[in-house]
Amino acid sequence: xxxxKDRNLFIEENKGFxxxxxxxxxxxxxxxxxxxxxxxxxxxxxxxxDKYNESKGNFLVFAKVAIKNALIDFFRKCSKxxxxxxxxxxxxxxxxxxxxxxxDEYEKEQENKQRAEEIAMLIRELSKYKLTFDDIVKSSPSHxxxxxxxxxxxxxxxxxxxxxxxxxxxxxxxxxxxxxxxGANRKFIEKWRRYLLTLIIILxxxxxxxxxxxxxxxxxxxxEK
Amino acid sequence: xxxxxxxxxKIKGKHAYVMTKDGAFEKIKIGHLTPQIGxxxxxxxxxxxxxxxxxxxxxxxxxxxxxxxxxxxxxxxVTSIIYNGSTKIKLETNRWDRIVKVTPLDKSGEKLVKSxxxxxxxxxxxxxxxxxxxxxxxxxxxxxxxxxxxxKEIKVSIETKKKNNKIxxxxxxxxxxxxxxxxxxxxxxxxxxxxxxxxxxxxPKEYFENKINKKEPVNKxxxxxxxxxxxxxxxxxxxxxxxxxxxxxxxxxxxxxxxFQEDKSNFxxxxxxx
Numbered sequence: 340x341x342x343x344k345d346r347n348l349f350i351e352e353n354k355g356f357x358x359x360x361x362x363x364x365x366x367x368x369x370x371x372x373x374x375x376x377x378x379x380x381x382x383x384x385x386x387x388x389d390k391y392n393e394s395k396g397n398f399l400v401f402a403k404v405a406i407k408n409a410l411i412d413f414f415r416k417c418s419k420x421x422x423x424x425x426x427x428x429x430x431x432x433x434x435x436x437x438x439x440x441x442x443d444e445y446e447k448e449q450e451n452k453q454r455a456e457e458i459a460m461l462i463r464e465l466s467k468y469k470l471t472f473d474d475i476v477k478s479s480p481s482h483x484x485x486x487x488x489x490x491x492x493x494x495x496x497x498x499x500x501x502x503x504x505x506x507x508x509x510x511x512x513x514x515x516x517x518x519x520x521x522g523a524n525r526k527f528i529e530k531w532r533r534y535l536l537t538l539i540i541i542l543x544x545x546x547x548x549x550x551x552x553x554x555x556x557x558x559x560x561x562x563e564k
Numbered sequence: 565x566x567x568x569x570x571x572x573x574k575i576k577g578k579h580a581y582v583m584t585k586d587g588a589f590e591k592i593k594i595g596h597l598t599p600q601i602g603x604x605x606x607x608x609x610x611x612x613x614x615x616x617x618x619x620x621x622x623x624x625x626x627x628x629x630x631x632x633x634x635x636x637x638x639x640x641x642v643t644s645i646i647y648n649g650s651t652k653i654k655l656e657t658n659r660w661d662r663i664v665k666v667t668p669l670d671k672s673g674e675k676l677v678k679s680x681x682x683x684x685x686x687x688x689x690x691x692x693x694x695x696x697x698x699x700x701x702x703x704x705x706x707x708x709x710x711x712x713x714x715x716k717e718i719k720v721s722i723e724t725k726k727k728n729n730k731i732x733x734x735x736x737x738x739x740x741x742x743x744x745x746x747x748x749x750x751x752x753x754x755x756x757x758x759x760x761x762x763x764x765x766x767x768p769k770e771y772f773e774n775k776i777n778k779k780e781p782v783n784k785x786x787x788x789x790x791x792x793x794x795x796x797x798x799x800x801x802x803x804x805x806x807x808x809x810x811x812x813x814x815x816x817x818x819x820x821x822x823x824f825q826e827d828k829s830n831f832x833x834x835x836x837x838x
Contacts, residue, residue, distance in 0.1 A: 425586035455602030458573050472574045472581035472589065477612065479589040486587050538587070553571055553604075555585040 346388060350381065356399065357384050360406040366557050376410060383409035397450055404552040411494070414558045423494055424487050424557050454549045461547060464540055468510050470533060478533040489531050490556070492521045493538035503543045512536055568592050569606040572599045579610060639664050643724035645687070647694060649717075649745075650702045651676050655694075659726065661687045676701060688735040691720070695739050721750040769793040 350357075361380035362369050369377050387405035391398055411423065465471070480486045496502045496517055505513045512532050518525055528535065541547050541554075568590045570582030579591050580599060592607035599605040641656035641664055652669035653676065663682055668674040680697050682690035695718070718740065740747040768789035775782050 451600060451602040453602070454571060455600065458571070458601055462574065473591075475589045476581055476591045481588070483586065490587055534589075537589075550571065550583070553583070553585060554587055556587075 346385070349388070350384060353384065353402075356402070357381055357406065360403050361410060364407050364410045364557055376413070379409050379413045380406045397453075400450065400552050401548055404548045407552070407556065411556065411558055412498075415494075415498070422487075422558070423491050425483065425490065425555055450549065454553075457547045457549050461541065461550065464544075465537065468536060468540070470537060474533055475537055478531065480531055480534060485531070486534075488523075488527070489535050490538060492517065492523055492528070493535050493542055495521055496535075497539050497543035503539070506536070506539060506543075512539075566609055567606055568609045569604065572601050572603050572605045575599070575601065580605060580607065582607075638662070641665055642726055643687075643722060645691075645723075646719075646721045647691065648719040648721070649695070650698050653677065653694065655682075655687070655690065657687050663687060663690045672701070691736045692739045695736065695743070695745075699743055717746040717748060719748045719750065 357380045358369065358371075358377065361376050365376050371377055383406045384402050386409075387398075387402040390405075391401055462472075465475075480489060499516075499520060502513055502516050502520070505516065512528070512535065514525065514528055514532075517523070517528055517535075541550055568582060568584055568588075570584035570588075570590060570592075572580045572582050573589075574581040575594070575598065578594050580594050582590050582592055582605060584590060591610045592605070593610055594607060638658050638660070640658060642659045643657045643661070645655045645657065646669070647653045647655060651673040653673045654667040654669055655663050656665040656667075658664050662684055663686075664684070666677050666683060668677045676694070676698055679701075680693060682693050685693070720736070737747060768786065772782065772786055772790035772793075775786070
């Protein structure tokens with residue numbers, strides 16, 4: 340009972356954080372009364388509390404990733420046109436608040452360590468696919484639109500178990516399946532296959548919450564573009 | 565170059581690979597402070613030089629080279645012509661017979677050169693213009709003689725490094741005819757060649773033998789001339805030192821001929837039927 344009380348109190352205290360995380364992903368202002376997004380975010384935050392342990396590093400970063408993923412899934416389910424975008428604006432109060440809360444020197448170091456571990460893991464994973472950062476840098480699209488298109492394809496693929504399994508087993512992109520799933524252009528996929536593979540590896544695994552949280556993924560409508 | 569901020573994924577020498585917030589992977593330069601992996605770091609992005617830039621560089625290099633050699637070849641004088649009429653002017657032309665340099669050799673020449681522009685013109689056109697203009701100047705300046713045309717003569721001496729020693733002066737000749745002026749063309753190589761030809765025609769034997777002794781190549785015409793001269797000499801007078809100087813082939817030919825004649829003369833005697 341006490342734990343539950345504490346949990347409620349904790350959530351209540353962090354409502355601001357949840358609101359900011361959700362509105363940042365949705366790119367709009369939300370209201371507690373009307374928007375489903377906030378309740379999804381609340382549930383995600385609660386789940387994050389359950390799943391969290393100290394090995395996962397800073398809780399707020401972990402919670403932010405959890406909220407983001409939950410919201411993106413939610414958007415995908417409820418609308419076919421949901422379109423993910425990268426954001427590079429050094430935006431909003433949210434980040435400032437977050438940094439103010441989370442980053443004192445010690446925590447910064449811890450975060451860096453966590454990230455370094457993740458990166459080491461990622462490099463090991465990538466080397467199984469014979470991918471080096473040199474290759475990835477060379478075949479990473481410079482245009483934002485292209486990157487976002489690849490991101491969307493990667494996100495859809497990473498939520499498709501078949502494809503992820505095939506990739507892990509064969510260490511190659513199953514291009515046919517991806518084409519069937521996304522209806523993308525074959526040449527496009529082949530051109531950006533390295534970048535796509537890297538994104539799928541990062542997005543499909545739960546091992547890289549920090550890397551994922553650093554990527555500023557947002558949800559928008561494709562028609563808006 | 566844009567500054568990029570991202571998580572440092574890998575460090576290699578003076579460069580770091582970072583992943584930026586918007587999902588791009590970039591290679592950036594590291595300054596004095598070496599970042600740690602996992603750190604958020606800002607640096608100048610390094611962009612690989614695309615292949616087409618190398619192509620452009622190579623193409624422009626080639627372009628400069630060809631342009632340079634072209635300009636050099638165009639401006640290098642190959643032939644120099646000294647125009648010696650009422651004025652004295654030296655023209656230098658390139659291998660395409662275009663005038664590239666005009667130097668006056670006397671005072672009236674200087675005036676004339678200032679008044680006309682014959683640079684980059686074909687030599688024949690240039691010479692024609694030169695002639696016309698110098699005639700005009702002449703007519704203005706001097707009181708016309710009673711019979712001026714008789715005394716006028718233009719010397720054009722040509723010296724060229726060209727192998728094919730053909731310089732077209734037909735136009736000049738036409739123009740000269742219009743003005744009733746004598747034209748004398750001196751061409752050094754031509755003169756030499758002509759003199760040699762003459763020698764070949766007049767004294768074919770000596771000329772030929774000389775050439776053989778010097779081991780110079782001999783053409784068919786010279787050879788035929790030589791044979792003719794031998795035949796002619798044989799009929800008229802027996803050469804005394806024939807054995808020493810006649811070349812082998814010719815010698816053989818003649819010995820065979822002689823032998824045959826001897827055989828022919830001896831034939832009735834040796835005939836077994838008789």
